[in-house]
Structure formats: C-alpha cells, structure tokens
Amino acid sequence: MVKKPKFGSWISIKKINKLNNFGIITVQEPWEILEPKITTTPKFVVYNNNMALSHLEELYKSLRKFIKKDFSLIGIGGGSPCDTAKYIAWKMANESKKKVDLFLMPSIISVDAFLCSSIAVRVNGKVNYIGESAPEEILVDYELIKKAPKFLNRAGVSDTISITSALGDWKIAVKENNDNFDQSVFNRAREIAKDLMDARTEIKKVSDKGIKSLVQGFYNEVKLCEEWGNARPEEGSEHFLAYCLESITKKHYIHGNLIGLNILISLYLQEDNAVFPIDDIHQFFDDINLNFKPEEQNISYASLQKALLKVQDYVVSEDLFYSIYNSPQLILSEEKVEEIINFVKSL
Ligand SMILES: [Zn+2]
Missing domain, CATH: 1.20.1090.10 (Dehydroquinate synthase-like - alpha domain)
Incomplete structure (x- = not known):
C-alpha cells in the first residue's frame, strides 16, 4: 500500500537531526542545501544517478558493511536516488536478512518514484521493475522542493x-x-x-x-x-x-x-x-x-x-x-x- 506523505517546511532536516545510525543516498544539488543544516553525522553519503542494475549491485556490496542493526536509509532527490535507496533496502532485506528503515525525501516532484513501492532499474538501458520496498515515511519538504527549478x-x-x-x-x-x-x-x-x-x-x-x-x-x-x-x-x-x-x-x-x-x-x-x-x-x-x-x-x-x-x-x-x-x-x-x-x- 502506498504510504501517505507528510508535508512541511524543512521536515527533512528535522527528521535527519533525530537519527543517529543512518546513511544517505542522494545527488549533489539537494545534499548541498541540506548538509550545512544537519547536526548529526551519516555513516555514508552516496551520490547516485546510475540506475543500471550491475552498478546498483556493486553499490549494494560496497554499502552493506555499514548497515548494522536499527539502521535508517534515506533517499533524497528525484527518481534515481529514491529508487536507489529502495533498491538497497530491498537487497538488505532479501540477501542480508536485515531490515532497514527507509525514508524517502523527494527534492523535486517530477515523477512519482518516491511514492511507488516498485523499484525501477535499467537492464541494457531498458526500465525493469524488480522487487518492492515500503518506506517508513515519505517526507515532502516544501523548502527543499522549492529550491529545484x-x-x-x-x-x-x-x-x-x-x-x-x-x-x-x-x-x-x-x-x-x-x-x-x-x-x-x-x-x-x-x-x-x-x-x-x-x-x-x-x-x-x-x-x-x-x-x-x-x-x-x-x-x-x-x-x-x-x-x-x-x-x-x-x-x-x-x-x-x-x-x-x-x-x-x-x-x-x-x-x-x-x-x-x-x-x-x-x-x-x-x-x-x-x-x-x-x-x-x-x-x-x-x-x-x-x-x-x-x-x-x-x-x-x-x-x-x-x-x-x-x-x-x-x-x-x-x-x-x-x-x-x-x-x-x-x-x-x-x-x-x-x-x-x-x-x-x-x-
Ligand atoms: Zn509515467
């Protein structure tokens, strides 16, 4: 079931500043806006726009060692970072048998990826849907979104x-x-x-x-x-x-x-x-x-x-x-x- 999003000004910051064991998947633009306002320290910050399945598998292998008990994974950005975060959370649950708390924070409202539980990846350049990942929360931050064109x-x-x-x-x-x-x-x-x-x-x-x-x-x-x-x-x-x-x-x-x-x-x-x-x-x-x-x-x-x-x-x-x-x-x-x-x- 699709999760009802929460709305507010700077709710992304309020959320991130309450977490202490978390990693971030994003792209440069939104992260440059949020980073100076964040008082907690993420275990990793990864930029990703490459949705090729082979690339996502490598990314998962490089990140899984950071993901311990009670871990929160945050996807911030447009379709690609949100789908990447969904993918990593799905792989953790399926392969490493570890549940991570997934939070999605769109920095732009151009596609519905942050609301869909299905994960869009590319195989040989074509979009494929693999697996599903349900977020704990979807946070729509007005201030962050207004910074996008x-x-x-x-x-x-x-x-x-x-x-x-x-x-x-x-x-x-x-x-x-x-x-x-x-x-x-x-x-x-x-x-x-x-x-x-x-x-x-x-x-x-x-x-x-x-x-x-x-x-x-x-x-x-x-x-x-x-x-x-x-x-x-x-x-x-x-x-x-x-x-x-x-x-x-x-x-x-x-x-x-x-x-x-x-x-x-x-x-x-x-x-x-x-x-x-x-x-x-x-x-x-x-x-x-x-x-x-x-x-x-x-x-x-x-x-x-x-x-x-x-x-x-x-x-x-x-x-x-x-x-x-x-x-x-x-x-x-x-x-x-x-x-x-x-x-x-x-x-
Ligand atoms: Zn469409």
Missing part, C-alpha cells in the same frame, strides 16, 4: 495528467478489445485529473499548495492503480508513444513534458472517444507553463515522425495495454502522420 516541478503533473488520455484508451479497449472495466475507478481517475487542473494557479507558482496538489495527485493516482491492479487508469497511448520515441532516439526526456505533448496527440487521435477536450488540456499546459512543445524539449520533428510511424507495431511487439494505437480505426500512414505533425505545430 520550477519547470521541473511543474512537470510533476506527468502521471496524474496522463489520466486524461489514458481514460480514452480505456474506453476504446473496452469497446474494441473487451478489456476489464470499472465505472467507479474510471470516475475516480477523472476526478483526480480534474482536481489537479483546478490547482493550476498554485502549480504554476510552485507554492506550498501547488506542491501539495502535485503530490496529492500522484498519491491518489498511485493508490487508485494499486486498488485496480495495474496502471490502466493512468497509462496509455501517451506513455507508449514516449517509450517508442525513447527507443528510437535513446535519449531521456523530462517525463512530464514529453507526456504532455503525447497527451495532446492522443486526444487528437481518440476523436469521439476522448474523455477530455484537447483545448482544456492545452489551456491547462499553457496556464502552468509546461514545456510540452517538441522545440522546448529537444525533440526533432523527424524523430517524432519516426516514432509515429513505428508506434502501432511497437505497442504490439511490446505487448502494451490496448490503446488508440491498436485500433483498426487508426491507420498511421505517412499522410496521417503529416497531419499529426501539422496539428502539433499548430499548438
């Missing part, structure tokens, strides 16, 4: 706002592929997306309230998907086009920006099955200053075109949820792709 925090609308296109895919999958469906899960998902959109002024400012809305959106979305049993309510064609593009360019993009672009493409292609109007979502992105345009995220129109030409085969070969990209109603010919590119340029 605003545009990165705003991209934290990613996996909550992806509901807006994932729901259209779900409708299509029920009609065309007889997929499982639950009206109340569907309705709850729609409300989660609406709540997020209602908080647009605060999200744009990245105020305390805005940060809380972003985290609350993630929390509600993760909780709903857990209850439903998979990511269907929040993941659909917008994610699949992102995976397809990344498989072509081998680049990583800011998740929320790329998902933002792909949501608009999905809503355009879903036509009458779209659950949210394109204009509303486009307006929301403009209102919060989301950098969703290809030019703003270093995506060339040529690679977007390639991804669109490939995505229908890609979703089949990767065995992804049934979405608009599986629909026999959609044929992504060169002309159709040209039409989509023109639509994107018009945004």
Whole structure:
C-alpha cells in the first residue's frame, strides 16, 4: 500500500537531526542545501544517478558493511536516488536478512518514484521493475522542493495528467478489445485529473499548495492503480508513444513534458472517444507553463515522425495495454502522420 506523505517546511532536516545510525543516498544539488543544516553525522553519503542494475549491485556490496542493526536509509532527490535507496533496502532485506528503515525525501516532484513501492532499474538501458520496498515515511519538504527549478516541478503533473488520455484508451479497449472495466475507478481517475487542473494557479507558482496538489495527485493516482491492479487508469497511448520515441532516439526526456505533448496527440487521435477536450488540456499546459512543445524539449520533428510511424507495431511487439494505437480505426500512414505533425505545430 502506498504510504501517505507528510508535508512541511524543512521536515527533512528535522527528521535527519533525530537519527543517529543512518546513511544517505542522494545527488549533489539537494545534499548541498541540506548538509550545512544537519547536526548529526551519516555513516555514508552516496551520490547516485546510475540506475543500471550491475552498478546498483556493486553499490549494494560496497554499502552493506555499514548497515548494522536499527539502521535508517534515506533517499533524497528525484527518481534515481529514491529508487536507489529502495533498491538497497530491498537487497538488505532479501540477501542480508536485515531490515532497514527507509525514508524517502523527494527534492523535486517530477515523477512519482518516491511514492511507488516498485523499484525501477535499467537492464541494457531498458526500465525493469524488480522487487518492492515500503518506506517508513515519505517526507515532502516544501523548502527543499522549492529550491529545484520550477519547470521541473511543474512537470510533476506527468502521471496524474496522463489520466486524461489514458481514460480514452480505456474506453476504446473496452469497446474494441473487451478489456476489464470499472465505472467507479474510471470516475475516480477523472476526478483526480480534474482536481489537479483546478490547482493550476498554485502549480504554476510552485507554492506550498501547488506542491501539495502535485503530490496529492500522484498519491491518489498511485493508490487508485494499486486498488485496480495495474496502471490502466493512468497509462496509455501517451506513455507508449514516449517509450517508442525513447527507443528510437535513446535519449531521456523530462517525463512530464514529453507526456504532455503525447497527451495532446492522443486526444487528437481518440476523436469521439476522448474523455477530455484537447483545448482544456492545452489551456491547462499553457496556464502552468509546461514545456510540452517538441522545440522546448529537444525533440526533432523527424524523430517524432519516426516514432509515429513505428508506434502501432511497437505497442504490439511490446505487448502494451490496448490503446488508440491498436485500433483498426487508426491507420498511421505517412499522410496521417503529416497531419499529426501539422496539428502539433499548430499548438
Ligand atoms: Zn509515467
């Protein structure tokens, strides 16, 4: 079960200063902010952004000697440090049979990794989910998060706002592929997306309230998907086009920006099955200053075109949820792709 996060100003410092047997997994930026305020001494401070499984295994071997009885492990940062801390805690429990108390402190709200218990690692460059690690506490420190660039925090609308296109895919999958469906899960998902959109002024400012809305959106979305049993309510064609593009360019993009672009493409292609109007979502992105345009995220129109030409085969070969990209109603010919590119340029 996803843990309810705690919110406050400098709660990360208050927590760390109460611990005496602990290690820290982080990256440079948040640690440089926190270190001068900390009065206790960690057993280790490790920077990690490398999520390759082979690297994580080496890291675990080098750290396990420090981890004794009643040890607390703290992950501070974005997705990678939090997932690294989850990984080390999971390895300690499984291989060394030692339970460590895991604390997660996001320094940025760009992805939902700090709320998900599943651990995302990379094997041969591809994301794999191995094992689960449940934190003792998730601490959302407003002051720490506000030190991160605003545009990165705003991209934290990613996996909550992806509901807006994932729901259209779900409708299509029920009609065309007889997929499982639950009206109340569907309705709850729609409300989660609406709540997020209602908080647009605060999200744009990245105020305390805005940060809380972003985290609350993630929390509600993760909780709903857990209850439903998979990511269907929040993941659909917008994610699949992102995976397809990344498989072509081998680049990583800011998740929320790329998902933002792909949501608009999905809503355009879903036509009458779209659950949210394109204009509303486009307006929301403009209102919060989301950098969703290809030019703003270093995506060339040529690679977007390639991804669109490939995505229908890609979703089949990767065995992804049934979405608009599986629909026999959609044929992504060169002309159709040209039409989509023109639509994107018009945004
Ligand atoms: Zn996502």
